[in-house]
Amino acid sequence: MNTYRFHKELPPVHQQGKILKASSYKTVSSAIELLEISKTEAQKRRQEAEVEWRRQQELGYQQGSEMARQEAIRHHWATIANTLDYLSALQEQMAETIIEAVRILIQTTPDAERVLQLAAAAVERLQQQSWIVLCVHPEDIDGVNILLEGWKKIFLPRQMRVETRSSEEVGRGDCVLESPIGRIDVSLEAQLKVIQEQMQEML
Template sequence: MISLSKIIKASFTRNTGNDKRVIEIRDYFTAQKQVPETNSELQTSLQAQTILENAKVEAETLKREAQLYYETVQQQILQEKENWEDEKQQLVETARKEGYEIGLQQGHQDGLAQYHQLIEQARQIVESANSEYYRQIEAANETILLIGLKVAEKIVDAHLNENDEHFVSLVKRAIREVREHSEVKIYVHPTYYDAVISQKDELKEIFNQEVDLFIYPDAQLPDHGCIIESPFGRIDASVDTQLQQIKEKLRERFEQLEEA
């Protein structure tokens, strides 16, 4: 007799708190209309937008692959259920024939007991397989999420490392959030301090009035970190913060996919 446990298990083996505000992602790379930009800054903005769009396309591809994986495994479960129904009918027929052939009440009872035992065994296997399936789906989603984030990190890091001007452009966009204030402090990693301080005059032109602009190096920040303080509050414009937002949005999309 075919072992139902082996059939199902083999199949699944195969398929197996301070006043702090963060700039939204769309503001991070989206050019502002209020303050004219130089050709160089506009080009940098378009390059940054292209980089983000590539990251979004990669994320969409990963989500489609996750959906395809889900549908494939779901179809496999349905197929295994159909196979089990066929197996169950064979077991019933075998038990019935054996009971008649023995011709004894005890034999009939033994066959029936064996049948119920096999049914219970199959039920437990199906439950175990379903649990393993959902565990694998959850693990796959987390893996895809991490891959998507790593792709975004590599794209953004490569873009910023090409030229210090790219990082300065991001600082300019962050400053626009506080351009109404007359005193602003900017903290950046020492790696980009010289690049930012050298364009202090250009940064001051972004403001709508005279401004006391202070720029400080902060070695405790990540390489692409940027903190802006003003009477309005504290803005975290660090690249890592933007990538964390991307991760959270990817996680939300996966959760929506699972609920669908």
């Protein structure tokens, strides 16, 4: 069966987890600070490149020299290339830092709770399905089954039947959903990868 991924944000926390540790708070703060600094730096570099291009272009025309104009063009494109390289590296660093902050926050939640939190967003989009199977790590299945009983009463459509199955292929705290439309990877790393790709496209 085909495997699908939801290109959506991570599911909200439906149950209270642990209090955010100081180390996690510092990581999140660093990610936010890096994002703001990078935006300012990117704007500054673009402005500097534009100013330098105009200066070199004006210099070339003033000198009336083809050589000067060619040098201005070469300098302009070199500046653009350097700026793009810098921004590309900075964007990647930003995305990695923010994703790591999100990962730290989510991993403070016990594995069994995280499985259901990850599954919750997917289930919301599968409300028309008659059944789903939560494939989880063998060491998570008992905890998931205990939490699932209360979760069914709150979050699941009445007509939907939910079962669990252990699988060594699924990591601790992760989940793969099986339904009539196929298998859906809703594991933490799969969600974070999608978010990171979307962030890099937006930056």
